[in-house]
Amino acid sequence: MRRSTISGSLLTLFLYDVGDSIRLDELRGMLGAAPPGREPPFRQPAPEYVTFAQPPVLETLPPVEVSQGASFTGRLAYYDYGVVTIQLELPFTGTWEEIIALTAHWMNASDLETKGAAAVRQALGRVESAIVNPYREHLVEDYSIVHLRSVQDESGATMTASELIAECPDHIAQIVRGEKAAFSDTERAEILESRMSYYREDLLVVGWSAALVYDSPEGAAPTIRLLEYANTQLLEFRHYDAVLTKLLSEVYRSLERGGVLARWRMARDAERVSTIRLDVRELTERMDNSIKFLSDMFAARLYRMAAIKIGVPDYKTLVEQKLESAGELYGFMMDRFYQGRAFALELMVVIILVIELVFLFRGIH
Numbered sequence: 001m002r003r004s005t006i007s008g009s010l011l012t013l014f015l016y017d018v019g020d021s022i023r024l025d026e027l028r029g030m031l032g033a034a035p036p037g038r039e040p041p042f043r044q045p046a047p048e049y050v051t052f053a054q055p056p057v058l059e060t061l062p063p064v065e066v067s068q069g070a071s072f073t074g075r076l077a078y079y080d081y082g083v084v085t086i087q088l089e090l091p092f093t094g095t096w097e098e099i100i101a102l103t104a105h106w107m108n109a110s111d112l113e114t115k116g117a118a119a120v121r122q123a124l125g126r127v128e129s130a131i132v133n134p135y136r137e138h139l140v141e142d143y144s145i146v147h148l149r150s151v152q153d154e155s156g157a158t159m160t161a162s163e164l165i166a167e168c169p170d171h172i173a174q175i176v177r178g179e180k181a182a183f184s185d186t187e188r189a190e191i192l193e194s195r196m197s198y199y200r201e202d203l204l205v206v207g208w209s210a211a212l213v214y215d216s217p218e219g220a221a222p223t224i225r226l227l228e229y230a231n232t233q234l235l236e237f238r239h240y241d242a243v244l245t246k247l248l249s250e251v252y253r254s255l256e257r258g259g260v261l262a263r264w265r266m267a268r269d270a271e272r273v274s275t276i277r278l279d280v281r282e283l284t285e286r287m288d289n290s291i292k293f294l295s296d297m298f299a300a301r302l303y304r305m306a307a308i309k310i311g312v313p314d315y316k317t318l319v320e321q322k323l324e325s326a327g328e329l330y331g332f333m334m335d336r337f338y339q340g341r342a343f344a345l346e347l348m349v350v351i352i353l354v355i356e357l358v359f360l361f362r363g364i365h
Contacts, residue, residue: 004159004168007093008148010103011224012072014116015231017139017239018124019082019131027057027078027130054080061119064088067111074116076123082131083232084124086116096171099146100180107144107178107210139242141235143310144210145227146175147220161203164214165192176207194309198298206309223302230306237315240280244322247276277326280319 027033061074072088079085092102106112117140128134151159164172173183173191183191195205203214204223211227213220251273307313 003154004096005093005150005152006096006099006148007150008091008099008146010090010092010106011145011147012088012090012106012112012116013085013143013145013228013231014088014113014120015083015085015141015143015228015235016117016120017082017135017235018084019135020133021082021131022057022078022080022084023130023132024054024057024078024080027127030127030130031057031059033057033059056080059123061086061123064115064119066109066115070106072112072115074119076120077228078127079232081232081236083235084120085228085232086120087228088112088116096168100171100174103144103146103175103210104178104180113142139235139239141231141238142209143227143231144178145224146210146212147217147224148212148214149217149220151214158201160200161197161214162200164203165195172205172212175212176205176210178210194305196298196302196305204302206306208310211306222299226299226303227306230303230310230312233307233312234310234315237312237319240319241315241322243276244280244319244326247273248322248325273326277323280323 028035056077056079059076059078061076064072064074066072070090072090075087075089077085077087090102090106092099094102124131124134151164153159159167169188169192170182173188174180176191177183191207192205194207195203197203199219201215202219203212205212206227213223213227215223
């Protein structure tokens with residue numbers, strides 16, 4: 001294997017679910033941000049309508065200093081469906097062994113997450129008025145992207161994507177998994193299976209916790225943005241899954257309590273179930289519609305591969321199953337409520353008839 005010289009950056013993403021939504025127009029005014037442009041900035045041919053419906057608002061942060069003297073550049077992205085992401089970037093140059101050691105260290109560094117969380121809290125304090133129903137506790141997701149801008153062999157020639165896969169498969173697999181140890185042939189093949197290339201000189205290898213992007217800065221920008229977007233979807237579906245799990249658990253406990261007024265409480269519980277179902281439906285549709293991909297264009301295939309690898313469809317399926325359960329539960333509770341109301345009305349009619357009969361017989365005597 002030829003000795004390579006590599007330059008690029010490690011990008012660490014921390015994603016926070018901070019509220020029901022964020023009013024981006026208001027936020028742009030608060031931050032003095034530029035009007036929205038086309039996002040993501042595709043390099044490959046793509047129709048003009050393929051874009052974010054509501055492009056995220058970006059905010060540059062001062063350098064973030066962490067342990068061992070490392071300085072990360074920072075960038076915040078605010079999404080209209082209530083997610084804030086912080087991207088921390090660390091440039092590097094070195095050999096494969098040095099890059100593997102660097103990425104393995106920072107992918108597992110708790111102090112980096114602590115610094116990122118502190119920066120996000122400070123930013124949220126400035127823009128809290130633009131957040132709709134801010135959450136007290138934030139669900140968190142993290143993801144790493146290793147962007148290789150240039151990989152040159154001993155002669156100084158730039159390596160192609162096929163050459164990287166053929167000559168450096170172990171190194172690529174170690175970077176994607178954030179580990180120093182070499183993998184078995186079977187595991188390495190599984191890691192490298194989720195890969196794509198558009199040109200000869202670009203490569204994307206996606207893992208569940210990290211991805212490797214080999215491309216120029218301009219070419220890598222839309223890929224990095226789509227990887228970030230896929231992770232925001234994962235975070236939101238995790239949030240909806242937790243909301244529905246809590247809702248179903250509370251309603252089941254309410255059904256078990258029983259009592260004289262149990263059927264009358266069902267109307268209130270059923271209304272709550274229906275309201276949350278509609279909220280989740282609205283939010284998921286808004287999130288799904290935030291970016292549109294049609295036909296078999298490269299960006300669509302790239303996004304689908306990334307989403308599948310990090311688990312977005314799995315969580316979406318869980319949410320849809322719980323929405324279906326909530327719908328069945330709503331129908332059951334309303335049936336019980338109507339049965340209880342019908343019984344009460346029938347009982348009232350019987351009581352009225354008994355009273356009338358009592359007065360009737362008293363009148364006869």
